[in-house]
Amino acid sequence: MARLLIIGGFLAAVFWVYSIVDCAVQPATRHRGVSKTAWIFIVVLLPVIGGILWFVIGRRRANDSGVRPVIAPDDDPAFLRSISKTEQDARIRRLEEELARLDEESDEPPATDQRP
Structure with missing residues (x-):
């Protein structure tokens, strides 16, 4: 005892x-x-x-702040409210065009070195 x-x-x-x-x-x-x-x-x-x-x-835990971390401007609700619908559409169009260009560049087969 x-x-x-x-x-x-x-x-x-x-x-x-x-x-x-x-x-x-x-x-x-x-x-x-x-x-x-x-x-x-x-x-x-x-x-x-x-x-x-x-x-x-x-003791407050590290993830107990009550505030969600903002990673990019597109994730920030205040930023999204600050831009108009037409600006959002234009931004989406530009991003889609850039992605299409990147896809076209990466779809080409690699150049081969052909020797006679």
Whole structure:
């Protein structure tokens, strides 16, 4: 029974230290709710419960920003609203023509070196 208490205490201490370090090294943009300093105080003053609160409530995941990353202008809704339908159609036509030219260039068979 005493061994279980020692092992449990050791695991609680390891979790507590890990929680403090994780909270301290995360950028301020990854903290939810209160400030980074407040989270560190919560984790330090409430050893196991503070760590659990940090991982469940306070730590924002990398993909938990709520904002979809914009990869290209065509993916940006604000950009799409800013251009008119005729501009969109002209842009699509230009892209289709460019793709057709690229297809024609790549369809040619490679030149062979014929020697007599």
